[in-house]
Amino acid sequence: MHKIWLICKREYVSRVMKKSFLLMTLLSPLLIVVFYGIIFYFSFNKDISDAQKTILVNDATGIFENRLESTNSIVFHYKSIELAAAKRELNSKKQYAILSITQQDSVINYQLLSNEQPSLSTLAAIEGKIEKVLKDKHLQGKGIDAGILKELNAISVHIATQKNTQSGIEKGDSGATTIIGFIGAFLIYFFIFLYGVQVMKGVIEEKTNRIVEVIISSVKPFQLMLGKITGIAMVGFTQFSIWVILVGLLSGPVASLVMELANIDASAIANSGKEIGAQSGKLNMLAGFSQINIPLILGLFIFYFIGGYLFYGALFAAVGSAVDNETDTQQFMFPITMPLIFSIAIAQSVINEPGSQLALWLSMIPFSSPIIMMIRLPFGVPTSEILASMACMVAGFLATTWFAGRIYRIGILTYGKKPSYQELVKWLFRKN
Amino acid sequence: MIIQIDQLNKRYQQHQALKEVSLSVKEGSIFGLLGPNGAGKTSLIRILTQITEADTGQILFEGEPLNPSHIYQMGYLPEERGLYKKMTVKDQLLYFAELKGLSNKQAKEKLKYWVDKFDIRSWLNKKVEELSKGMQQKIQFIATVIHEPKLLILDEPFSGFDPINAQLLVDEILLLKSKGTSIIFSTHRMDSVELLCDHIALINQSEKILDGNVRELQQAFKKNLFEVKYTGQTLFNTDWMQVIETKEKDGYTSQLIHIGLHLNPNQFLQQLLQEPIGIVSFQEKLPSMEDIFISAVQQKNLNK
Numbered sequence: 001m002h003k004i005w006l007i008c009k010r011e012y013v014s015r016v017m018k019k020s021f022l023l024m025t026l027l028s029p030l031l032i033v034v035f036y037g038i039i040f041y042f043s044f045n046k047d048i049s050d051a052q053k054t055i056l057v058n059d060a061t062g063i064f065e066n067r068l069e070s071t072n073s074i075v076f077h078y079k080s081i082e083l084a085a086a087k088r089e090l091n092s093k094k095q096y097a098i099l100s101i102t103q104q105d106s107v108i109n110y111q112l113l114s115n116e117q118p119s120l121s122t123l124a125a126i127e128g129k130i131e132k133v134l135k136d137k138h139l140q141g142k143g144i145d146a147g148i149l150k151e152l153n154a155i156s157v158h159i160a161t162q163k164n165t166q167s168g169i170e171k172g173d174s175g176a177t178t179i180i181g182f183i184g185a186f187l188i189y190f191f192i193f194l195y196g197v198q199v200m201k202g203v204i205e206e207k208t209n210r211i212v213e214v215i216i217s218s219v220k221p222f223q224l225m226l227g228k229i230t231g232i233a234m235v236g237f238t239q240f241s242i243w244v245i246l247v248g249l250l251s252g253p254v255a256s257l258v259m260e261l262a263n264i265d266a267s268a269i270a271n272s273g274k275e276i277g278a279q280s281g282k283l284n285m286l287a288g289f290s291q292i293n294i295p296l297i298l299g300l301f302i303f304y305f306i307g308g309y310l311f312y313g314a315l316f317a318a319v320g321s322a323v324d325n326e327t328d329t330q331q332f333m334f335p336i337t338m339p340l341i342f343s344i345a346i347a348q349s350v351i352n353e354p355g356s357q358l359a360l361w362l363s364m365i366p367f368s369s370p371i372i373m374m375i376r377l378p379f380g381v382p383t384s385e386i387l388a389s390m391a392c393m394v395a396g397f398l399a400t401t402w403f404a405g406r407i408y409r410i411g412i413l414t415y416g417k418k419p420s421y422q423e424l425v426k427w428l429f430r431k432n
Numbered sequence: 433m434i435i436q437i438d439q440l441n442k443r444y445q446q447h448q449a450l451k452e453v454s455l456s457v458k459e460g461s462i463f464g465l466l467g468p469n470g471a472g473k474t475s476l477i478r479i480l481t482q483i484t485e486a487d488t489g490q491i492l493f494e495g496e497p498l499n500p501s502h503i504y505q506m507g508y509l510p511e512e513r514g515l516y517k518k519m520t521v522k523d524q525l526l527y528f529a530e531l532k533g534l535s536n537k538q539a540k541e542k543l544k545y546w547v548d549k550f551d552i553r554s555w556l557n558k559k560v561e562e563l564s565k566g567m568q569q570k571i572q573f574i575a576t577v578i579h580e581p582k583l584l585i586l587d588e589p590f591s592g593f594d595p596i597n598a599q600l601l602v603d604e605i606l607l608l609k610s611k612g613t614s615i616i617f618s619t620h621r622m623d624s625v626e627l628l629c630d631h632i633a634l635i636n637q638s639e640k641i642l643d644g645n646v647r648e649l650q651q652a653f654k655k656n657l658f659e660v661k662y663t664g665q666t667l668f669n670t671d672w673m674q675v676i677e678t679k680e681k682d683g684y685t686s687q688l689i690h691i692g693l694h695l696n697p698n699q700f701l702q703q704l705l706q707e708p709i710g711i712v713s714f715q716e717k718l719p720s721m722e723d724i725f726i727s728a729v730q731q732k733n734l735n736k
Contacts (some may be wrong), residue, residue, distance in 0.1 A: 006530055014519055210514035215577070217481040217508040218531040413483070415512070426445070 003219045004227040011202065011231025016238060025239050037254045053096035053122065055112075056081070056089060061103045067133045074125055090115055099126065106199035178351050184301045184374035188308050189344050192306030192370070193337075195236040195309060196316040200329065202228055203320030203412070212412045225321075226401075229313040233306070260408035297377050300386065307393040308370030311400050312336065318404035328418045339367035347375050354379040364389050366396025403428065433494070434583055434614040435458045435480070440489035442475055449475035450486070451638040457583075457616060457631070462609055464629035464646075465618040466721060471635045473618045474511065480616075481508045493583075504533040507581035509587040513572055517561040521552070522570055524560060532579035539578070544563055546574045557587060566597050573601060577608065584608060584615045590624060602628065622721035634725050634735055642728040650718040653727055656693065657717040658700065661686045662707035672703060 015021055057078045059065055068076040076099075081089070086098045097114035104142065110130065112118065136149055144152075203225075206212045215224055319332040343362065350359045354376045362372040363381070369389050372382070410427040411419070419427070434640060435457040442450040448474045457463040463723050465473050478484045480491065482503060491498040493505070516524055522543070529539035547553050551572055560568060569592070588604075605615060605628070617625055625632070626646065633643035640650070657676070666685050669675055672695060677688040691700050697716055704711060719727070 003531060006527070010519075010523075010527055014516070016525075018518075209517060211516060213510040213512050214508070214514070214528070215531070216483055216526070217506070217510070218503060255620040320647075354690070413478075430445070 004223050004230070007219065007224055007227025008231035008234065011228050012234045014237075015232070015235045021235070021239070025242050026246070029243050029250055032243075032247055033250040033254045036251070037258045041258045054094070055126070056086070056095045056098045058086065058098055058100045061108060063108075063137065064101060064130070064133055065371055067136075068129045069132070071125070074122070074129075076129075086113060103343060117212065141371045178378075180297065181351065181375040181378045182347065184297065184377070185344070185347060185371045188301075188305050188370045188374060190239070191236055191305060192308050192312045192340060196233050196312045196336075198232050198235075199229055200316040200320035200333075201326065202232065203317050203408075204323065204326055204329075207321070207324060207412055207415075214311075216412065221412060222405045224412075225314070225317050225405060225408050229310065229317060233309055233313070236309070299375060300390075301374060303390065303391065304370035304373055307366075307390075307397055311366050311370070311393070311397045312340070314397070314401040314404035318407040318411070321408040322414075322419055322424060324415060324418070331418075340371070341369040343371040347371065350375050360385070364392050366393050366400075369393055406430075433457065434494055435454050435616070436490075436492040436495075437476075437480075438490045439491075440476070440479065440491070441487045442472075442479060442484070443487055446515075448638050450479075453489075453635070453638075453640045455640060455643050456634045457614055457654070459614050460609065460612045460617045461606070461630040462617060462626040462628055464632035464721075465616060465635065466622045466625065466725065467620065467635035469620050471620075472638045473620075473635055474587060476635070477508075477510075477585055477616070477618055480585060481506060502621065503577065506581040507532075507576045507579065507584045509572065509576045509584075509586045509589055511591065515560045515568060515572060515575070517636055518559055520557050520559055521563070522556040525575055528575040529578045532581075534579050542578050542580070546578060550574070563707065565592075566594055569593055569597050570600075573604065577604075580613075582614060584613055585618070586615065586617045587622070590619070590621070622725060626721050632721065634721075634728055636725070636729055636732075642724070646721075649724055653719045654716070655719065655726045656691050656695075657699070658689050658691065659686065659713070659715045659717050660689055660704065661712040661714075662709040663712065665707075666707065667707060685709075688717065 026079075026397055038320070052073060052075060054077060055074050057064060057068060057076050058081055059078060060080070065078055070076050077095075081098075086100075089095050090098065093115075097112050097118060100109075100111045100113065102109045102111075112123070112126070139149060139152075140146070159325055212224075219227075315336050319329055319336065322332060323329050346362070346368075348356075350356075350362070350372055353359060359372060362368040363376050363385070369392060377386075406428045407424055410430060433456045437456065438454050440450050440453045442448075452478060453472070465476065467473055475484070479486045480498075482498065482500060493499075493502045495500075505567070519527070525543050525546075526536070526539045529534060529542060534542065547556065552567075552570070555563060555567065555571075560571065563571070576586075584605075589601060589605075591600060605617075609615060617629060619625055629646055631643065631645055632649070634641050644652075661684055663684060666680075667673075667675065667680065667687060667689075674690045674694050675687050676690055679686045695703070701714060
């Protein structure tokens with residue numbers, strides 16, 4: 001035990017003391033926050049980012065006059081002009097585009113003339129406005145009066161979900177559950193990849209430095225492997241904790257800085273939210289978060305976080321031991337990274353059907369369970385399934401560690417030729 | 433005896449690495465494990481250092497069956513060796529010392545001894561990659577002996593050493609021996625250990641073919657050859673001597689002469705003095721380890 005601790009300590013200290021670690025740890029949260037700050041800035045500040053587009057409507061039909069609804073980003077003006085005049089208007093950049101509406105018999109033609117190809121969203125927005133006017137006109141033609149029409153347009157539906165659990169009926173929110181589950185799953189995926197590869201590189205480094213035989217004349221290969229995996233896990237935890245804390249500390253000031261820069265106050269956000277019609281959704285989502293069993297999810301997140309890392313870390317260590325240099329790792333990395341990538345790729349369909357057979361089995365198999373279980377959890381998973389999955393995880397971790405340890409003990413002393421899968425299997429059963 | 437090995441066998445899949453190897457190493461002596469590459473030397477050493485296990489056979493360390501606690505009594509310099517490049521000299525040496533069972537405090541004391549001895553204080557906070565190859569070799573050696581092992585195992589210790597560091601290594605080995613450390617020295621370069629080793633074992637194709645005291649072996653394998661350097665008339669074969677080789681340079685004649693078994697060196701010298709020559713030097717030519725190895729292998733093959 002003492003030796004594992006020594007190895008773990010060395011792995012930890014030698015990594016944490018590196019300049020690149022400090023830089024990564026301190027800069028990443030800043031980058032994340034700034035990155036989201038920029039997204040935030042643009043999403044709440046469309047009016048400033050996209051200059052307001054003025055569209056001149058040249059309506060020969062007379063149907064649309066003063067009826068197209070202007071928004072913050074698109075404003076409609078109405079004027080009958082000739083093509084030459086229209087070109088002049090565009091050249092002078094006073095207008096973004098000229099919408100010409102003409103009618104031949106019963107067919108109405110719409111043409112948008114502009115200096116640049118308009119974006120799909122702008123086009124869709126204009127088409128929406130036109131369709132609305134036509135629909136309203138049609139409904140009015142059928143005898144529906146303006147009052148009813150207004151009432152019709154005000155109809156907006158939001159489904160509140162509820163969950164039947166043993167302790168009663170709980171309010172649910174699939175937006176919140178999706179987000180929480182996905183963030184958890186993605187963090188685990190990221191952690192396994194980032195630090196699993198570090199384990200592998202560490203093992204390869206010891207092999208290429210030819211230091212490994214010196215070390216294993218003092219410690220058992222298995223101790224060396226475990227010490228390395230736990231040491232790197234601690235590095236990961238340190239880095240993650242610092243990230244969480246820094247992101248928490250930084251996001252406040254950055255948010256207010258962005259708001260000041262963008263010249264928006266909180267009420268403007270509320271207004272813009274209303275305009276998008278998502279405000280009520282957002283509030284519901286916030287309420288949704290409070291409905292989810294946070295302690296359970298957090299506890300299981302930590303469990304699968306560690307379990308998944310240990311499960312894969314051992315495999316990465318085995319790969320590192322089997323080869324002499326990083327370029328040779330590809331062949332062995334593939335079967336390890338496949339289930340990880342597959343799990344993340346299939347996450348979407350698990351979100352759609354968290355109770356399906358596929359989701360159930362993927363959340364049991366330790367290759368995918370850390371990721372898939374995180375996605376399923378917020379939707380509610382029976383305790384028996386959670387316990388079974390956890391048991392599989394522990395068993396899986398023990399199995400891969402044993403498996404990796406067998407390969408590792410032979411691999412670290414084998415130089416030269418890259419072994420085949422057949423040889424790896426032989427190593428598994430070779431006596432020491 | 434610090435090490436007694438009895439009928440050791442080790443097999444890797446298709447390959448028999450060691451076959452019925454028995455030998456013993458006396459306390460405070462230097463033991464040479466000699467043989468060509470692939471003979472089984474490293475397999476034997478890896479069993480001694482408990483990196484691998486023997487299939488059958490027994491090893492006693494100071495009379496006790498070998499067990500993991502003995503690792504702390506051993507210092508091992510493998511043929512494939514290295515250091516953590518990004519670690520400082522100080523951290524590295526303390527780490528190795530602690531892995532060998534020293535407490536942090538003990539490790540620091542030992543470190544101080546070696547730092548003063550090799551005068552490397554200014555290197556302590558440097559990373560290994562900043563040091564020259566020769567400096568790294570010194571650090572590697574300190575890492576091997578910092579925990580003051582009773583048994584030091586050196587596998588091809590001189591490979592990669594420049595002559596100055598090689599001499600330094602020899603001096604240190606002799607000093608450790610004088611303090612009572614037992615040393616096992618494994619190499620395929622047999623000539624390098626004749627002067628250093630007290631005992632040797634010759635290993636060829638997984639089997640020990642010969643072992644014993646270096647002087648005794650040389651006596652046992654000597655072929656009554658003498659090197660004689662003289663001036664005057666060149667000697668030819670007689671009934672009591674046979675010239676194997678003749679070289680002439682700067683007016684001197686050097687000859688390698690084989691004498692009959694009925695003569696001892698004194699009698700041979702007396703015979704020579706009766707010849708019309710002026711003797712400059714006279715020396716019995718003892719077989720080198722390599723000669724002994726070749727004869728032993730040939731004998732073994734003849735016996736088969």
